[in-house]
Amino acid sequence: MHSIVTTDDGSHSLYEEQLNEQYHSKNGAINESNHVFIQAGLRFTNNHFSSIHILEIGLGTGLNAILTLKENASINKSIQYDALEPFPIKEEIVTKLNYVSLLGIEFEPAFKKIHSCVWEKDIALRPNFYFKKKLNKLEKWEGDKNYNLIYFDAFSPSTQPELWTKTIFEKLNGLLLNNGSLVTYCAKGEVKRQLKAAGFVVESLPGPLGKREMIRAIKSDKN
């Protein structure tokens, strides 16, 4: 069961009752997503690759996807965005989220498509931006090694410990091209250790409002 909550920057997030967990920081959903995924992830990746293949774990509200589309108006790269989501949110919730009113009404058609489009099919949100969603759990899904960037936006390690393990990070490392990176809002020491054990070079970066740090983990052949 989801309920909508308003975070401190005015943008919505979801509260998942069964898990007792919120989808984003209470200090600002848009602020957090922009900081962790767009600034530390997409802008960094933009400096290293001529086209960008993104994997998101999990799609949820679609906020990261729509912010990536927005940012691509500036960086103008060819982007393929794949998102895993085993527990899609209901349409009645999607229609109440306030992202389009905050980001610009021009994003309404794309935001609607992200949620209403069929699964497992590439959908053009713009001529240089293709989106595909996959109704699957990360643990079960088998992908190909062709990603430049992973948005690791799972629920926290205390709620979903099975997704923050060396085994899962080895799987994600195997999906990245060399110099590709994984970004996440979490900066726990144990997560850094598991990422290092899985072969990543781990960077601690300043976190979004209210958090000291976040993680960017880079795949390097030299490691």
Ligand SMILES: C[S@@+](CC[C@H](N)C(=O)[O-])C[C@H]1O[C@@H](n2cnc3c(N)ncnc32)[C@H](O)[C@@H]1O
């Ligand atoms: C912290 S929320 C973030 C969602 C989204 N990125 C957003 O900004 O709204 C975590 C998401 O991971 C999804 N999820 C849960 N278990 C998963 C799994 N095993 N594999 C992939 N995604 C999962 C949840 O349903 C939820 O949408």
